[in-house]
Amino acid sequence: MGKIGNQQMLREINKSLLLHLIYQHGPVSRIELSRQTKLSPSTVSILVEEALREGIIYETGTSGSGVGRRVTLLNIKADSGYVLGLDLAGAQCVLLNMRGEIKASRTIPRLIGETAIWQELVGIVDDFLDSCPISRDQLRRIGVSVPGRVDETSQKVLRAIPLQLEEMNLGGFLEMTYQVPVSLFNDLDAAGFAERFNGVAQGLSTLVYILIDYGVGAGIVINDKIYRGSSGGAGRIRVFSPYCTERLALRLRQEYPEVFSDQGLTSKEVLHKFMEDGMRTEGPLHKELGALVDHLSAYCGAILQFINPEQLILNGWITENQAFFDRLTAKIREHEANVFERPTPIKPASWKELGAAVGAATLGLHHIFKMKMVD
Template sequence: MEKQDQILMKKQNKTYVLELIKNMAPISRMQISKNTKMSPTSITRIVGELQEQGFVKETKLVTSGVGRKATLLDVCGDVLFTIGVELDKAVLKIGIVNYVGGMIDLQTYVRNPLESYEETVQNINDKVKNIIEQNAIPVGKIIGLAVGLPGSIDYENGIVRVAEQLRWKDVHLVRDLSKLTSLNVVIDNELKMKIIAENTVGKAKDSKSSILVGIGSGIGSAILLNGEVHRGESNNAGEIGHTVIDPNGNVCSCGKFGCLCTYISEGAILADAKKMKDISSIDEVFVAFRDGESWALNILDRTATYIALAISNLACLYEPECIILSGNLIDKMPEMKQQIEEKCERYMWEPIKKNLHIVHSSLGSQGVVLGAAIQAQNSLFDIN
């Protein structure tokens, strides 16, 4: 037992030192010793082991100031890779991300919404193999892949419980995708993947409490509390799309009436627009808005109101440091951000409002893929 404890402590120390170098590079061995309160001898040994494993390298940089110069250390980004996948109703995105969170390649494909589950899994497998080959990444350096998709996800057991947009129910995605790709696989709700990216490299970097609101083909949110993704009992925390705002309202695909997603999603906006004009795409609504057509102004003003009310409710429930607006609707219509902020100013409770920052995601189209790849690394990486 004592030997096992020593092995575990050595592993923990090694992981701690590696994370420190990763987050503070370039950094000297002496600075690592000061930060970790480990002896210089221990740090020299651990750094040596990390160099042998290919995680750490010496740079050409040295410390400044008087006295003996010390060589600074950095991590090797190409020591390992993870693959992130975003799966939505009409799009499939696949990216390769290195150890330090750099996107090596991102490829986007149009997906047939009528594609079967089996066809989709095979398609992911084919595209994953293609991107690995095209970038000449050694398979041995890929520690796994992660998929972010809309719906209710049992991430612990690797099962998609319900994905209405994909028309999936109780499918064993981790099992089936692992079998095809021969890789370790992680799955989760797309917004939970995206808030991990925001918390690592985005607008919520190092935040302890933030909420990501995604508005596009549906609407949902992901909640970060105490630096961890808040999941609830069955990983459905944040599914604001199915909060009822009018019990006598629009019928939802879930079978209830008046769900928020029946008023805010792109499909809902398009359905309202078609009552006013013969159009076929959400982009035409945006063009009409910018042209000042009254019907488009009214529809998107109503949409902004519902979004602001949802944000206000989330803020009162969780009082986060910031709320991040993201998704196709926000990306294509950045003018909406100002409208939403103005309505939040009107509807939000004053004690909450004064400390809350509402920001626009800067990760764009790669947010879910990047978050998925980071989640794969967090879940699957073992320093040994």
């Protein structure tokens, strides 16, 4: 590479460093950027002016008081672009601006199988984007969360059993359709990241995230790094499979037809009724719910003893009834009792059903503002 090429590459690296810091710490001054990056004030000024002309950042005002010099602060311009987040398991989509704020969200049809995704996904995404107050050229990136294994380099879905997918080039398909970069993520990794970035786990570096909903699984973060296991299979908790929304609702309908005779109830509504009736009445449902709590709590307690995380985050239908959640939490603490000096905090996910979609979009946003490195 010639001298001009080297200079251009260095310029791009320095500019990405500045944008990364503005994204992470804005509003921030040019002086502070120079101090943190060790770049000269003149270099910072030139690159900042370029970003201002491009509309990526803007001057938010000044800071300082008294006789000292006031400095102008810089921040990312929120409406300079947008990131789409898709959760194919939870059937949700969200649109974030460049500051990570949700501008729109929607529940979408749940698509099962490669054929359904090829034929219907683009129409669903187009309909959502058309309802948003943005132009298509403002879409900067797409993040997709999938309930299974993905190759984040090739952007392929390797295997997603709940969606009946295997070796699907989903990322390439969406990139070709929308002409923007696409990133694929495991749905539990994405949802856990959403909680760490601006949810109940901000500032924590070791945590366990458990989802029991239309799918089941766990996301594990140890010392700020996602733990996937030797073959990418960490977090598979098939022992909880009987409690996923559809399977449990179907069994309850079959075994207790006199209670769940209303055919108009959705699977989630069946589980809500199960929790309400099982918590307040004696009888078969009370025993059924008690056995479920015993099983879930024993497993979760074992996880806490083994990993000793800073926090356990639960999500899915098990968090949607406060009395049930309190009972489950208390039972988990019994299994953890006398093991550690203090009990592990157990909290419901703050993002609820939007977690994986918000996490996928936020991870996509981080890709936009990550620091470029020399290959």
